[in-house]
Amino acid sequence: MLKxxxxxxxxxxxxxxxxxxxxxxxKREGIKSIIxxxxxxxxxxxxxxxxxxxxxxxxxxxxxxQAEEALREALGYGPDAxxxxxxxxxxxxxxxxxxxxxxxxxxxxxxxDLIFTGKQAIDGDTAQVGPMLAAILxxxxxxxxxxLTFTDNNRLQVERMMDHxxxxxxVELPALITVVKEINEPRMPSFKAKLKAKKEPIPVWGLxxxxxxxxxxxxxxxxxxxxxVFPPPARGQSETWEGPAPELAARLWQRLKEMGRS
Amino acid sequence: xSLIFYAEKCTACGQCVDVxxxxxxxxxxxxxxxxxxxxxxxxxxxxxxxxxxxxxxxESPSPRPEVPPDGVWVFAEQRHGELAPVxxxxxxxxxxxxxxxxxxxxxxxxxxxxxxxxxxxxTGGAQKVYLAEHPLLAEFLEESYAAALTELAQKFQPEIIxxxxxxxxRAFIPRVAAxxxxxxxxxxxxxxxxxxxxxxxQTRPAFGGNxxxxxxxxxxxxxxxxxxxxxxxxxxxxxxxxxxxxxGQRPVPLNNLVAGxxxxxxxxxxxxxxxxxxxKTVAEIKERVPLGAAxxxxxxxxxxxxxxxxxxxxxxxxLLGGAVGATRGAVDAGWxxxxxxxxxxxKTVAPKxxxxxxxxxxxxxxxxxxxxxxxxxxxxxxxAPIFQVADMGxxxxxxxxxxxxxxxxxxxxG
Numbered sequence: 001m002l003k004x005x006x007x008x009x010x011x012x013x014x015x016x017x018x019x020x021x022x023x024x025x026x027k028r029e030g031i032k033s034i035i036x037x038x039x040x041x042x043x044x045x046x047x048x049x050x051x052x053x054x055x056x057x058x059x060x061x062x063x064x065x066q067a068e069e070a071l072r073e074a075l076g077y078g079p080d081a082x083x084x085x086x087x088x089x090x091x092x093x094x095x096x097x098x099x100x101x102x103x104x105x106x107x108x109x110x111x112x113d114l115i116f117t118g119k120q121a122i123d124g125d126t127a128q129v130g131p132m133l134a135a136i137l138x139x140x141x142x143x144x145x146x147x148l149t150f151t152d153n154n155r156l157q158v159e160r161m162m163d164h165x166x167x168x169x170x171v172e173l174p175a176l177i178t179v180v181k182e183i184n185e186p187r188m189p190s191f192k193a194k195l196k197a198k199k200e201p202i203p204v205w206g207l208x209x210x211x212x213x214x215x216x217x218x219x220x221x222x223x224x225x226x227x228x229v230f231p232p233p234a235r236g237q238s239e240t241w242e243g244p245a246p247e248l249a250a251r252l253w254q255r256l257k258e259m260g261r262s
Numbered sequence: 263x264s265l266i267f268y269a270e271k272c273t274a275c276g277q278c279v280d281v282x283x284x285x286x287x288x289x290x291x292x293x294x295x296x297x298x299x300x301x302x303x304x305x306x307x308x309x310x311x312x313x314x315x316x317x318x319x320x321e322s323p324s325p326r327p328e329v330p331p332d333g334v335w336v337f338a339e340q341r342h343g344e345l346a347p348v349x350x351x352x353x354x355x356x357x358x359x360x361x362x363x364x365x366x367x368x369x370x371x372x373x374x375x376x377x378x379x380x381x382x383x384x385t386g387g388a389q390k391v392y393l394a395e396h397p398l399l400a401e402f403l404e405e406s407y408a409a410a411l412t413e414l415a416q417k418f419q420p421e422i423i424x425x426x427x428x429x430x431x432r433a434f435i436p437r438v439a440a441x442x443x444x445x446x447x448x449x450x451x452x453x454x455x456x457x458x459x460x461x462x463x464q465t466r467p468a469f470g471g472n473x474x475x476x477x478x479x480x481x482x483x484x485x486x487x488x489x490x491x492x493x494x495x496x497x498x499x500x501x502x503x504x505x506x507x508x509x510g511q512r513p514v515p516l517n518n519l520v521a522g523x524x525x526x527x528x529x530x531x532x533x534x535x536x537x538x539x540x541x542k543t544v545a546e547i548k549e550r551v552p553l554g555a556a557x558x559x560x561x562x563x564x565x566x567x568x569x570x571x572x573x574x575x576x577x578x579x580x581l582l583g584g585a586v587g588a589t590r591g592a593v594d595a596g597w598x599x600x601x602x603x604x605x606x607x608x609k610t611v612a613p614k615x616x617x618x619x620x621x622x623x624x625x626x627x628x629x630x631x632x633x634x635x636x637x638x639x640x641x642x643x644x645x646a647p648i649f650q651v652a653d654m655g656x657x658x659x660x661x662x663x664x665x666x667x668x669x670x671x672x673x674x675x676g
Contacts (some may be wrong), residue, residue, distance in 0.1 A: 094445065095446065127365070128448055132437065139537075159544055163428050163555075167540065168541040168543075175537075175538075181600075194628055223482050229476070240655035253667060
């Protein structure tokens with residue numbers, strides 16, 4: 001029986017996130033919260049491992065109370081249980097404080113043989129929480145996995161994406177794996193699981209449940225601090241041309257050559 | 263710690279609501295509400311004329327430890343004896359930062375039989391090269407690389423560590439930061455030093471490039487960041503013909519003219535056998551220029567219509583010394599492997615020149631490329647969103663314009 005944990009995150013649907021043309025700030029009104037798209041591949045892979053090897057899949061997320069929606073939605077794909085980590089003291093956590101909180105929860109759950117995360121969350125795009133969580137739990141990990149094969153009960157061969165192509169590495173369990181979307185094709189949520197998900201009790205663990213002091217977690221426990229946010233540098237004047245192809249091509253090449261010289 | 267709000271001073275002017283980059287301030291029935299998710303950036307405090315908003319005083323700030331002695335480190339990524347270009351780019355940036363800090367610059371070179379790379383690091387701006395050679399470091403492995411860099415940092419105490427935001431760097435650097443119990447900022451595109459506090463100001467895009475954030479690591483050392491390849495300038499740019507492949511012949515007698523010190527380190531952490539091991543490289547991307555390091559990217563979308571038309575992009579990319587990218591649509595159609603995908607579910611790139619061919623510019627694609635220096639769009643549809651981010655847009659049939667452009671370049675280059 002493998003104990004499998006999938007860490008997921010509720011994120012704003014960034015394709016809807018738009019900058020206000022006047023104030024250059026993000027307009028969040030009416031923007032849907034979704035499960036971080038990469039996490040769905042992590043959930044799917046966990047379910048596939050469970051189906052092949054036997055085991056239990058538990059979902060874990062840290063977030064505001066409404067992150068429970070993300071857990072219920074993800075339960076609709078078939079995981080067995082879910083835990084929400086939510087406390088005002090957790091708010092404003094950087095990747096370290098997030099990983100620390102998740103790590104403590106995983107210990108409270110009795111540890112795991114296999115932990116999955118998506119390769120990164122689409123709001124912050126840091127890809128740091130997974131590797132940091134592995135460090136905190138002191139277990140090996142492989143990032144950017146596109147294929148998993150069990151070589152024996154306790155060993156996984158993982159194909160991972162790299163700048164140069166793909167490598168195969170072998171890792172002993174317990175281990176943490178971050179997955180890219182190439183790894184599988186997530187199934188559709190099942191009607192039965194969705195029904196069950198509606199009624200599934202989801203424990204909410206806060207500061208005291210995890211035995212933290214307020215200064216260890218959230219903004220206070222973070223090692224990094226945002227000091228300034230600003231709109232990206234404005235693009236130069238845009239120009240659009242129409243006309244016969246050779247003319248357009250010549251104009252473009254002229255421009256590129258000028259750029260090359262400057 | 264949370265934002266302080268004096269309701270009695272609030273005039274419900276709404277200025278703060280407009281500037282909040284996280285959209286968590288709302289005016290509801292004339293009263294300000296503050297949702298969760300505030301990270302105390304202070305944007306609202308700055309615009310609040312009646313001073314109804316304030317940042318909390320830091321509660322008993324833990325004193326910052328003494329400045330570590332070993333200056334600015336750059337992780338000198340290499341594979342099979344070839345340096346990743348980002349290593350020299352970051353040495354260039356490290357030299358500039360170290361100038362302000364009056365601190366030394368060191369490169370950390372991990373691998374097996376890689377000492378021939380040390381001179382290039384010394385000429386590239388490092389005063390010291392920490393060299394750890396071990397069979398376990400011959401191929402990249404998260405566990406061994408993290409253990410090695412962690413041990414070196416504990417032993418020699420750098421003030422700052424920079425590494426490339428490559429697949430390898432982004433995989434193992436977070437593990438190092440967590441082991442050293444310090445902060446890490448991913449994927450930075452600009453650095454500066456606050457000279458008074460000796461803080462590294464780390465700027466990165468967030469929300470798919472819709473906002474920029476400047477981040478500090480105020481209380482712990484080393485201050486760590488990964489940085490995008492292709493953004494920073496190497497001190498002495500390699501001549502264009504050998505960009506990215508600084509392959510020396512082994513063994514290289516260490517040139518006396520290269521000033522600096524090479525410090526060989528025997529690592530204790532590699533004496534215990536790791537729980538993971540490298541097996542083999544199963545697929546090598548054949549491109550001569552990897553996407554992440556390319557200064558020029560030619561990217562195609564569904565407008566290409568067929569797999570064979572990828573060749574058109576390849577021809578153009580070859581002429582410009584660039585790489586070929588693709589949208590999710592082109593990848594899902596099976597025209598080109600996933601490794602080429604640019605966008606939210608693929609790679610994020612920021613080349614000097616990005617030529618978008620036959621792609622409409624869905625938001626998911628734009629977030630992966632909109633930080634590029636100069637964007638050219640070629641599309642039949644003048645209303646395609648890609649034209650809104652393009653510096654130069656050409657409206658027309660790609661099957662006319664791209665061949666004409668290829669002709670033009672060939673004519674010019676003889």
